[in-house]
Amino acid sequence: MTVHELKISPEYFGPVAEGIKTFETRKDDRSYKVRDLLLLKEYKNGAFTGNAVLKEVTYLTTDYQQIDYVTLAIKEPNFDLLDSTFGYNKAACLNMGCEPLWVLEQATDEDLEANISAVDASDVF
Template sequence: MKTHYLKIAPVFYEAVISGKKKFEIRVNDRNFLEGDHLILQEFEDGEYTGNEVEVLVTYIPDFPLPDDYVVMGIELMKEEAE
């Protein structure tokens, strides 16, 4: 298991926090794996806002995507969901 720190736009950050967005699509330049943790850090106008959320990568489908992209199923960590 690895922890990855990633930038996320406010519109997508809010969707993750609300539980509406349950996936991430990223370039797989970090060899993401099921069980990894993502720290999604809200990033707006070239700066971090200070808001972040931790999610668990629960599923990565095994089908090829163009340009080394990966789709990751995510869920909020329990303490984040409360």
């Protein structure tokens, strides 16, 4: 499994983050595979905004696409996938909605423990 860091325009970022847009059509230049993760980083006016969302590829097809393009079906990654990829603490933080970019690049175990313990018990299912 690979984590692909990709730019995404604000007009698409919101619907993807909300789970309304459940696919991405991309140039097929990264050897995408089912179970890969997409770290979609909002990009506006030539710069990253700091907003990011993590999605899992569940299906892909090149049928009915322009040559060299692929459509990727995406969803929220499940906890087991995140745990096997990043370890329990980072998976828990991602599941709680911490910004993926922060977790993947900056979070320390102490940061994660502080955030996990700060969650209200009513938030736990």
